[in-house]
Amino acid sequence: MRLYFVLTIVFFIFSCMGLSRKLSPNEKLDFLEIQNNKRTYIVHYPKKWDGSPIPMLVALHGRFGSGFSMIKQTKLDILSDTKGFVVVFPDGFKRSWADGRGNTPADQNKINDVVFIESIVKRLVAEGSVNPKEIYLVGHSNGGFMAQRLAVEKPELWKGVVSVAAQLSVFTLKRKLNLKTKPVSVGIIAGTDDPLVPYSGGYVRDGGEILSVDDSINRWKEWNSCNDNLTKKSENFKEENSDIKIDFLRFEFCAENSKVGLIQLNGLGHSWPGETPMIPFINQGKTTKVIDGSKLVWDFMEAL
Template sequence: MKILNILFVFILASSCMGFFRELAPNEKLDSIEIQNQKRTYIVHYPKGWNGSPIRLLVALHGRFGSGNSMIKQTKLDLLADRKGFIVVFPDGYKRSWADGRGNTPADENKINDITFIELLVKRLIAEGSVNPKEIFLVGHSNGGFMAQRLAVEKPELWKGVLSVAAQVSVFTLKRKLTLKSNPVSVGIMAGTEDPIVPFSGGYVRDGGEILSVEDSILRWKEWNSCKEPANQKTENYKEESTELKIDFIRYESCAENTKVGLIQLNGLGHSWPGETPMIPFIDQGKTTNVLDGSKLVWDFMESL
């Protein structure tokens, strides 16, 4: 009976997290062999695409997620159809990324996710489907920390990078201090009441010390040689009987035409804005249905 209960919980969680999903006609499942591992990913081509090189968005799922769950969570596939870009959803090693903080299965097994993502991007460029000057990266949670690491270690790949519910880790900070990497446009979207990745910095539940969101933005401002002042605006949304306030802070005058931005989700938690939480058995803080996180991500990318 205990085994049956465990199996039921696994099936329920897998269903909620979107592991089971049929490919659409305009999608393909592909793989790359690296470190004796078959690393898989889903490519979603926009409906009506004529085959000419277009923009690419790489979307990295969070811990316990998958490429399939990232599609279900974000609906970036539908946004790609409307906006006309390709989006690729890679699968992390044992549903995790080697973002450098040390405690994920990918980190523990010394998985080279930097090379995996780089090879994936270069393969799509070589296929002729992607404009190499219009490649963007977004990640959520563990995937967001991985995105920050990729922004530091492979800035030449990206026109823009945005992390959701993740900021600069101490590991990535130390890596940056040893590298003389080029500026890259970076954004952070974060909930001020995130119970998993503290907005004010410190330690994350799955291990690793991180900077605060404010300090992370200031670091990128310094690394990109951004000038004051920052452009700031606030948008208010009505959700039932409460007001939801979103603060946008943007440094526009940075080296090599890069930008640094913060989307501050006041009062919100760890979930991708607008989603139904993918991990129902973990408290992720307050959620919202009035925001479209994917639209906010792509608005940032389109502004670069």
């Protein structure tokens, strides 16, 4: 218990690095009042935007992160400028999300993050900047588990949902079994050697039982009524001392044109691909500089 407390403090200290930066002219910091809490989020509009409704990506940071740290880790703001979509970086409650597993400050304080994220989406649609038929969601780690929860509870909001270093939790599985919801395209990006969120499932240090990546994909295949036609391809990337292989698996023929995909990062760990880990004293497994995680996410979304 003492070790976990020390690790938590270290995690907090180092995650504070890069939590803020100056907003650019095409960004705004906004907020909503939810459950008597001021909930903030950053909106980045592409630099060459003409004001017409365009796609939007909501990006959820991991535990101990923030909207600003998510910008620094993913560089999705730069990709937004290139590809022409709005990207939103919400701030979790006390740097956490209520993904349902029970141990985060957001869960313990019974924060309704489903309502928070849904409210951001509806606000931006109402202001006329976002095409409601092209709204996407991605999350990393705790944010990835939250993305899976939102895919189950609010599938009508999203054209596509991707979780990075996170799969289905038992909590979200049980929620799904009690809900009748529409299909939604879902992708999972997972390192096979993730020491924090086991690829094979089990229990996570910050709480809750999770399914394996393979079981999570099969659940989404079932829920989306996909047939057994699975497309596969692989890509190899060279680094200084090793080669990295990525396997792409995708069920293309599912109900309501939905898709289910896995991007398997062989030998890699917990970090957002391409990111420099911000917490050097926590073992997050093998990292890489030659794979662009944000590109992988948007490539999945663009193919829907």
